[in-house]
Amino acid sequence: MTTMRDVAAAAGVSPMTVSNVLAGRTNVSEETRRRVLEVVERTGYRVNTAAQSLRRGRTGIVGLAVPEVDSHYFGLLAARLIARLAPEGLRVVVEQTGASREGELAAITASRLNAYDALVLSAVGLDPDDVLAIAGDLPVVVLGERQDVRRFDHVEMANTDGAAAATHLLLERGCRRLVALGMPDPAALAPSDGAAPHTQGPGHLGDAFRLRALGVRAAVDAVPGARVLAVSGTRSTLPGGAGLTREALALEPALDGLVCATDTLAIGALRALADAGRRVPDDVLVVGFDDVTDAAYTVPSLSSVSPGHDWMVEQTTRLLLRRIADPSARPEHLVGSFTVVERESTRR
Amino acid sequence: MTTMRDVAAAAGVSPMTVSNVLAGRTNVSEETRRRVLEVVERTGYRVNTAAQSLRRGRTGIVGLAVPEVDSHYFGLLAARLIARLAPEGLRVVVEQTGASREGELAAITASRLNAYDALVLSAVGLDPDDVLAIAGDLPVVVLGERQDVRRFDHVEMANTDGAAAATHLLLERGCRRLVALGMPDPAALAPSDGAAPHTQGPGHLGDAFRLRALGVRAAVDAVPGARVLAVSGTRSTLPGGAGLTREALALEPALDGLVCATDTLAIGALRALADAGRRVPDDVLVVGFDDVTDAAYTVPSLSSVSPGHDWMVEQTTRLLLRRIADPSARPEHLVGSFTVVERESTRR
């Protein structure tokens, strides 16, 4: 193992000078710099990141906690975040939180968490207390859903408005028997009792999906004669989407519109509808949420709510860097805009 | 910031004892252990991983280098690897190598690489020299494709045999005008000149796809009257798959079978075929490679070559742990088996 001391010795300088050269500091003569670099080159020396981290107090690693890695939305998010943070000198470690409610999460995540300079929490089905307990004094940016904790920076999707717009699209196209796939029952959300939606007890489902359900409900309530049935009880997976759709078809055989909590669920739904002999968009209209890359490539292609990924990643990065630099900064709460991207699955 | 010293002081013991308690070592009295844990609990203390890494000489982080994060195969691989390595106390950092040939990669990757205990290289379009240069003495497991470097542990997919079997399936179903989508031209591979396929110059395309092309060629050559056209020139993406398919339709309007280098390309192809008014499987049969989750959920569902993901991840993990423990172990080279999963896209 070559150390900085070795390089220094070989170049006839002090370790400090090697450090200065490698850090690109300017207080080194051109001659010395060249000599040091020559030795570095020759020996293949690379700085020890652990030592660097210990000394600097920063690891250069950002944790990204997502419910499941193998989902369309996550791939999109991870890819963009990794690409965006790389030039900032930050690497991304992916934490899967999906299977692990309760203890698992508290145990595993907590012990690893301090290896990160910051944590991005993406639409995790955790209640705020969990997050609080786990985070400690770690900079946290919550992404996508709403947390009622004002402590954290937060980039929120237009969950409610986006879902309302998606639902509105189906209603406009003539749907009257809707199913909200993968969302908690909007009817049970008691929108009129004045309580904020996030006070509905600890998150058994991500806040995001509850907020989307509210949007669906609002849109449906605005149209006399329209009704919506919520079919929930699974995470956002393809088999989950297919399963829920079979359930939906059994519960509401006359369904003519499917508003899905995510594109992944919607893609599963498309498959299940095909299996059931329901044609999309002839018999049933389908709309998803997230506008993942795949949405444009399904057959029929999938209409979806686009949350503006670039903006979200950009803001997330900005808040992250800001908070790493200044942990005491006042938390920001941003809400993104959205667009409904219409494709074949709702075209009539 | 709470340190181990602080905890020790508060518990009236030495830092060493705190370390022993937290590491679960047995040489601590029950009484002392309880006292220490109580303080840890109360203060929310967590060990500093940087210091730990520095002292131990291991970071607990494994790099996973993939061409593009946002692809179906990667999601699958990453999810499984992350889940499998977590109980081993290893986290996964994702490195995107896709866009970065040459300098980029050498520069960026090399500087970060020593933060890892090991590196998993997944089907990267690098030539072996690159890998050699970058890796240094870092444990490397190459996954999926073939490297002619015997230095590395290697878990290879049944690229050639799998592709041959997939092609055979199409031929069996009556296809005679095949297109190999996303693979280098099998005709140009000069299979009979005795040269090993990996001597075809530095990897402008992943070895994996070239090996798959060889399989396609072998299968086609065995059937008189059958021919295959290779349409390549893109990485494995959905738009890429659609684009290549449009190209293929222009070059070979009579095509009746599509063998795709990956499922992602195949899914893009399904979309492009639908756009072109070609029915699958009525007019054209399509088969992919990887058997990603999505393959079972497209409409029509996609036949694919399944490389046995569980086995691959298991072997990768085994080799990884082995080599971390013993860097001088003799490199192993494993080749997986495969199964052809037939679905609607080839059912006639």
Place this chain on the structure above:
DNA sequence: TTGAAAGCGGTACCAC
């Protein structure tokens, strides 16, 4: 069963 000493390999600070 407990703990003192000695670093792991860098870098901030400040003197030269």
Place this chain on the structure above:
DNA sequence: GTGGTACCGCTTTCAA
């Protein structure tokens, strides 16, 4: 421009 000194927070070693 250069480098000595101290120390980041933890753990290996070995003595008590």
